[in-house]
Amino acid sequence: MPEYKDISPPELIKDRGSLHPINHMKDSIMSLLVSYGFEIVDGPEIETEEFNFDMLNIKKSHPARQMHDTFYVENKSNLLRTHTSPVQIRGMLEKKPPLAFISGGKVYRKDDDATHLPMFHQVEGIYVDENVSFAQLKDLIYKIIHSLFGDDVELRFRPSYFPFTEPSAEVDILSKEGKWLEILGCGIVNPVVLDNCNIDSNKYSGLAFGLGIERIAMLKHGVIDIREFYKSNLDFLIQFK
């Protein structure tokens, strides 16, 4: 059997690692939004009350500002941002419309159970221009949801409330099991927020949206317990190659 004398050794399978599924999901969503024309902006995770709340029309009396909802640090001089919106505020203070920003990253709220963690991830976007409407916001949301969950997915818009948008909406998708699942929040930027950022709200209007990355990753990967993402268990991470 001379022809087999020179047999090559078995394929040397090089072990490759994986991106963290939350970062991968965040990167995918941000790439999608960049392809729509959004620009990525970054900001600090430790914020001031002014940028995290005041500029976003979240009044001093709002429950979200209470110690039981928000982590404060260094004798209440600062806080851990509760959303990535303050990054957009900083962006709006620096640039003039038309502008389209997205920001993504870690945010913090004082929760800790099987469905809520004190640290989680968001991607938020804002687009400010002349005559931006709710109908355009719907078009954008359809594009995002269809890219993430396929063109056949059924979605619905529900009126909701956020201090920084008016009108505000929450968007649900219909699961394979026939259950409506909340996916994102969005709305028309409250003119108060634009005015706070020195943008003429009589001339300009804006749309904004925010997605919880863990929620989407759980749905896409079929992960039931949010805590699985942060155990750093190789048996878990190896599945996301």
Added chain:
Amino acid sequence: MKIAYSHLVHCIEEKPSIEQISDKLFQLGHEHEIDGSIFDMEFTPNRGDCLSINGLLRDLAVFYTVDLNQEVFTEKLNELQLDFENLSESTCPKISFLKLEIENIPETYKGSLDNYLKDLSLNKNNLFTDVSNYLSYETGQPTHCYDASTMSGKIIFHEIDKNEEFETLLDKKITLSGKNSVFSLNNNVINLAGIVGGKSTSCSTNTKTVIVECAFFQPEAIIGKSVKYDIQSEASHKFERGVDPDCHDRVLRRFIKLVSEHANIKDMSIISYKSKDNPITQMPVNVGKINQIIGINISEKEYLSYLSKLGFIVEEGLIEVPSFRSDVKTQNDLAEEVARVIGYDNISTSKITIPNNERTNHKAIENKLRYFLLDNGFYEVINSPFVNLSSEEAIKVDNPLDSNREYLRTNITNSLVDNLLFNERRQKDSIKLFEISDVYSFGNGINKKRKLSVIASGRVGENYKDFSKKINKKYLEILFQEILPNEVFNFKKLSREFLDTKIKNEIISLEVDIDKFPYDILSYKEISSPPDNFNEYRPISDLPSSIKDISYSVKDFSKIKNLTDLLLNYQSDIVKNVFIFDYFKNEKIDEIKIGFRFVFQSKIATLTASEIDMIYNEIITKTQDIKGITIPGMKKNI
């Protein structure tokens, strides 16, 4: 909030079904679940006005003909002589008191009051408290009932800022601390305003004379108090969200009416205090602006008809917001009203085109690093920043979840050490992890650094070339020299002395600022790419795993492929992983030695030796059929 379908439909002329009402409530933004014939409502915090039967009916009036005119006592009322002083008018700009004396205490209830208790499965209390609770349910305005026989002296509404013991009417003893708005009688707190009344003045089943307090409290004075004192209070839920400041007269007259349906009233009188009028919000009619905000094109007539049905008053080109809608202040708020009435899902989309913006990838270096590490078998992890380790520069959390999470980490390495030990305890013998994160510290203000941290220990890899090599400093230095030959990285060997482990493998780590990496790294050509399609996750097992190795001697090289195909694709519920860990070709004697490692693990129970042996023997038996292959030291038939 629970609301009975029958109580709603009773006031709706069209008599819609529960499903029809449910659909309309969803369209209006009022989330709920249906439990039998009860709506379990969850309102957004801006819609405190909906926390009642009448509140919901006011919204449903845009679709149906509703009757909100429940009967009230209409005759003139005497003025109540009450020794009352309001020392905090900014917190309570409007307050009314009604004093009622009845001749007889009813044994049973009828009409709305009876239906309310029965339909919502509520327990009877006393007439006045039950009427008060019902009125809160019907109108949204909480009232508080004092037994008049306990109320001799001067009543003061004021803000206190001292510790004071207070026993609630539900027998809960609390210590008031900080600033609180309270009612006091003879210097004793008798009511924590807007939250809960006190035991000393509460009504009982024997109460025949009542003083009913009906107030408007600024939400800011109420917010957070029920959480602070751990009191479940429907009243505070309503006051926190804002009640109608102009409803007192009607609510108290309705109170009289309901009491009169159950008992003979001997005496009644009323008094109202008002420090200022409720500001009226008016906005110009501007349907063009509404159409622009939503992206629709409705007529002014259609627009105004929606607002009228919702209780807005339109006069001389101005829209006046009703007193119960304190959430409506701007044209955007009006646009939301219109959008809700039309239905968000009925609004057509309009194509959006966003002008192209800058597309600088300011995370290019960091992303290159991630892919370089991926290519070399590293897994990316994300850790919580909360730790219990204090250091001079660590940022302290004022309100941590617990004492183990009191500080923000000042390095990533410690988190990765925890991750390493976690995986070692799960029998992982090749661990390579990395994390990129902002790390914060305190010193002359808050400092932020973006860092990469890497940790590695155990085998270099699973494949037969790397299996017997152990990770050490040299391994990582060579790895990083591949992409950055001109850089020197300070890899550290971490001591295991204080770690809770018996494993001896070296732990090598690196923590470095991302901005220290030169642009040279951008020329690295990555091999790995993340999956385009997102994998369906398979739940993992936390049960222990077992390892079995099989080594073969192969003389007939043509059979190597048969053997590897058979074993590497071996399917079993308990075989978690199989790989070639050893391969050696002995040219002198024309023999190949090839070793396979099987990792066994069940998702259901810890595997027994016999369960593992059964599969192991099956594997061996199958390969023994292949000629020219032997397992050294093993007889043909096992």
